[in-house]
Amino acid sequence: MTITYSCIANGRMVLAELALTGGSYQEAASTVLRLVLLRAEPKTVIQMGSFVYHTLFIDGITYLCASDNALDTVTPSAFLKNVSDTFLRNPLLSEEYFSPSNAVAADFQQVLGKYMVKYNKNQDNSSISTLRSQVTDVKNAMTQNIDKILESEERSNIFPDGTDDLQTAVKESQKTRQILRRIWWKHFKKIIIITVAILLSIIIILLTTNVIPI
CATH class of the missing domain: 1.20.120 (Four Helix Bundle (Hemerythrin (Met), subunit A))
Incomplete structure (x- = not known):
């Protein structure tokens, strides 16, 4: 199982994202984010094409990742929990300051990358x-x-x-x-x-x- 894409969104607006492999994730991610807002459920798992999108929805912020294995839900869940904890621990990453044009948002891509590499390595x-x-x-x-x-x-x-x-x-x-x-x-x-x-x-x-x- 490999986490190939992850992002953080405020509503339907993507604040930070990172893809480890080539592919068009944005369209599928946009659809998933819309469904998350409609359902307003804490966790969702949605199959879109050849990828499975896992989400964690907390206080209007959606933490999302895509994986290539529908059988493993534990690893994506742990990944999203780590990302959300890091996000919520840092006051500079609050909804008030966090925007796509903010330098902090760009830096948060490194956080996404670090956790993606960590959990993919653990799976290997x-x-x-x-x-x-x-x-x-x-x-x-x-x-x-x-x-x-x-x-x-x-x-x-x-x-x-x-x-x-x-x-x-x-x-x-x-x-x-x-x-x-x-x-x-x-x-x-x-x-x-x-x-x-x-x-x-x-x-x-x-x-x-x-x-x-x-």
Whole structure:
């Protein structure tokens, strides 16, 4: 998940904004700001095109950000909370002084940029940790399956159905080995499928988090 755009608005008038990627956010942001004013709800999440717009509405000021993942609402919410806290802590950033032409408003772009980089970096680290955990789980599952197969084969060789007849024992052992080969091949195919699925997931997550540039 990446926060690609953020802004602060007084009503429908954007006071400060910043986009980390190319794209036309202003038209969508204007529509979202209008809907926020109509609804007057503290928080909203609105899908517009390929981006999801999250807003925090406090005392007539709207804090807005756009992300590329509809599933994650926690990160944008934390981002907006940090931005609003910074805004409200500074008396120079009050509604009375804050306007698009004010130098303080221009400087506040740096605040937006700092928090956008911070939360996007946290998401990258979280995604990498998740991938490592998934790879470890697959590795452990593969190891357990192989150990079970080897253990089963070893028991079959030591205890060939308790028969004293050598020829019968050999036949039973060969039959058991054939069954074990089929079981092993079945598990091997499952392991291959799981591994390919995990690799595809890793590639997709790395692409969506811009770890691998598109």
